[in-house]
Amino acid sequence: MSMLTVKDLCIKVHDRKTTDTLVYDVDLSMDKGDILGIVGESGSGKTMTALAIAGLLSRHDMEKSGQIIFEGINLLEVERKVLRKIQGNEITMVFQEPLNSFNPLKKVGWQVEEGLRVHTVMDKIEMKDRAIEALRDVELSNPEAVYNSYPHELSGGMRQRAMIAAAMIIQPKLIIADEPTTALDVTIQAEIVELLKRINKERGTAILFISHDLSLVNTLCENVLVMQNGLVVESGKCDSIFNNPKEDYTKKLISAIPKNPFYKG
Numbered sequence: 001m002s003m004l005t006v007k008d009l010c011i012k013v014h015d016r017k018t019t020d021t022l023v024y025d026v027d028l029s030m031d032k033g034d035i036l037g038i039v040g041e042s043g044s045g046k047t048m049t050a051l052a053i054a055g056l057l058s059r060h061d062m063e064k065s066g067q068i069i070f071e072g073i074n075l076l077e078v079e080r081k082v083l084r085k086i087q088g089n090e091i092t093m094v095f096q097e098p099l100n101s102f103n104p105l106k107k108v109g110w111q112v113e114e115g116l117r118v119h120t121v122m123d124k125i126e127m128k129d130r131a132i133e134a135l136r137d138v139e140l141s142n143p144e145a146v147y148n149s150y151p152h153e154l155s156g157g158m159r160q161r162a163m164i165a166a167a168m169i170i171q172p173k174l175i176i177a178d179e180p181t182t183a184l185d186v187t188i189q190a191e192i193v194e195l196l197k198r199i200n201k202e203r204g205t206a207i208l209f210i211s212h213d214l215s216l217v218n219t220l221c222e223n224v225l226v227m228q229n230g231l232v233v234e235s236g237k238c239d240s241i242f243n244n245p246k247e248d249y250t251k252k253l254i255s256a257i258p259k260n261p262f263y264k265g
């Protein structure tokens with residue numbers, strides 16, 4: 001059995017008059033330590049799919065159907081108490097721009113400790129030690145200073161590393177990274193991808209990596225899903241999808257990759 005199996009996932013949003021289906025019958029599966037990419041144009045349903053898996057879609061506005069089975073438990077059916085042990089603990093999420101997800105008024109260290117406060121019983125000193133260790137693990141050179149900084153005092157790349165530290169501090173089995181590098185410049189993007197690769201290799205953490213950037217997905221991921229208008233139009237090994245796409249939509253996405261004149265690959 002896979003670690004994560006999503007089957008026939010549909011997400012609908014209701015307002016007073018209409019119902020909109022945002023995601024249709026999405027299937028995916030991931031084993032421990034897998035890195036799966038999701039690509040697709042803006043509005044194709046990548047974030048909605050990710051939020052549903054991470055348990056971050058409000059139960060009131062969004063109707064979810066199908067199955068999200070994590071280690072044998074259907075997250076769409078299980079009681080809240082069990083859900084809280086999985087979502088935010090076994091499954092954590094990293095977002096595009098940590099400035100929007102970090103609280104600007106709280107120091108970074110306090111926010112990196114969040115998972116420990118919610119999911120463990122630890123005293124302050126122990127939490128601080130763990131937070132510093134997590135910040136060091138993401139290759140921040142002065143973890144103590146970062147711990148004592150406010151989010152706006154860090155560069156974009158440092159903030160994203162701190163966000164990854166916050167996601168990793170409780171040693172999740174799956175990290176969902178939704179466009180984690182999109183707000184960063186190209187060299188920093190590559191560093192963050194290298195960091196995720198290292199975490200995956202050393203810790204065995206599975207990564208669901210959502211990106212517009214097909215070449216980053218190709219560098220990091222083994223398998224990829226291509227989404228369009230809420231549907232998975234094609235899925236499989238990156239090698240075969242990127243070298244031999246079957247669907248016109250995938251071909252279109254690939255042909256839209258800007259050619260780098262300096263690339264001699």
Ligand SMILES: Nc1ncnc2c1ncn2[C@@H]1O[C@H](COP(=O)(O)OP(=O)(O)OP(=O)(O)O)[C@@H](O)[C@H]1O
Nearest residue numbers: 013020022040041042043044045046047048049212
């Ligand atoms: N809170 C919401 N209420 C209603 N519809 C929404 C909401 N959030 C997103 N949508 C719609 O759901 C669809 C899927 O959006 P989603 O954010 O998953 O796309 P995406 O693939 O992540 O796009 P992007 O690449 O721009 O991040 C879009 O049509 C979007 O307009």
Ligand SMILES: [Mg+2]
Nearest residue numbers: 046047048178
């Ligand atoms: Mg998105």
